[in-house]
Amino acid sequence: MHRILIVEDEEAIRSGLLDLLEIEGYETAAVADGEAALEKAAQWKPHLVLLDLMLPKSSGFDVCRHLRKHHPDIFVIMLTAKNEEMSKIAGLEMGADDYITKPFSVSELLARVKTRLRRRTEASATGEPDLLEFGEVKIDFRRYEALRKDKHLDLSAKEFQILRYLAGRAGEVVTREDLLQAIWGYTPDNMPTTRTVDNQILKLRQKLEQDAAHPVWIKSVRGVGYKFDPEGSPSAE
Numbered sequence: 332m333h334r335i336l337i338v339e340d341e342e343a344i345r346s347g348l349l350d351l352l353e354i355e356g357y358e359t360a361a362v363a364d365g366e367a368a369l370e371k372a373a374q375w376k377p378h379l380v381l382l383d384l385m386l387p388k389s390s391g392f393d394v395c396r397h398l399r400k401h402h403p404d405i406f407v408i409m410l411t412a413k414n415e416e417m418s419k420i421a422g423l424e425m426g427a428d429d430y431i432t433k434p435f436s437v438s439e440l441l442a443r444v445k446t447r448l449r450r451r452t453e454a455s456a457t458g459e460p461d462l463l464e465f466g467e468v469k470i471d472f473r474r475y476e477a478l479r480k481d482k483h484l485d486l487s488a489k490e491f492q493i494l495r496y497l498a499g500r501a502g503e504v505v506t507r508e509d510l511l512q513a514i515w516g517y518t519p520d521n522m523p524t525t526r527t528v529d530n531q532i533l534k535l536r537q538k539l540e541q542d543a544a545h546p547v548w549i550k551s552v553r554g555v556g557y558k559f560d561p562e563g564s565p566s567a568e
């Protein structure tokens with residue numbers, strides 16, 4: 332069962348959300364300030380946090396920042412008041428997964444919660460997907476099949492493994508050393524040159540990207556490593 336933590340200082344909203352989510356079959360808990368939110372999150376490990384922005388003790392931003400850093404697998408949906416448009420933008424940078432503006436409808440809230448949690452269920456226990464779709468590409472990792480517009484793409488097993496590993500950490504930076512350990516099985520004391528990784532990434536891009544010189548899915552993070560961008564947004568580089 333999915334656990335949802337409600338963080339809201341307004342009693343009426345807090346108890347309303349609690350009742351609503353319990354009726355929907357979620358395991359729920361509620362707290363009224365930022366400090367209690369962090370304690371509860373660490374101890375109870377919710378799958379999703381509904382986080383009010385304006386809170387006593389520690390703001391929703393601070394809570395969100397902390398959750399991102401220490402519990403990156405928890406989804407965060409922020410609850411913001413209508414006049415807090417600027418906060419939405421700041422919240423995005425803080426790493427919230429979604430926003431709902433107060434006053435919100437019950438059906439809207441439930442739809443957002445379900446969407447987030449469904450994505451979670453789809454990911455396997457390791458966080459690495461069995462299936463992946465982006466742009467015109469469809470990948471079935473269990474079968475080692477890759478298609479672009481129904482035409483087969485010829486990916487090596489290594490390339491499938493690299494892509495799956497990156498996709499399981501979508502939006503996060505994965506270092507070359509991480510990949511060498513996870514995919515090739517090297518240990519820190521017998522690391523080959525990281526050029527091995529760069530060559531494989533280049534091949535993957537040539538097969539998957541429209542323009543391998545300007546990748547939108549498998550991005551370079553200068554001096555660090557690579558990142559799979561599930562949105563496929565154009566790179567700032």
Ligand code: CA
Nearest residue numbers: 340383385386
């Ligand atoms: Ca509040």
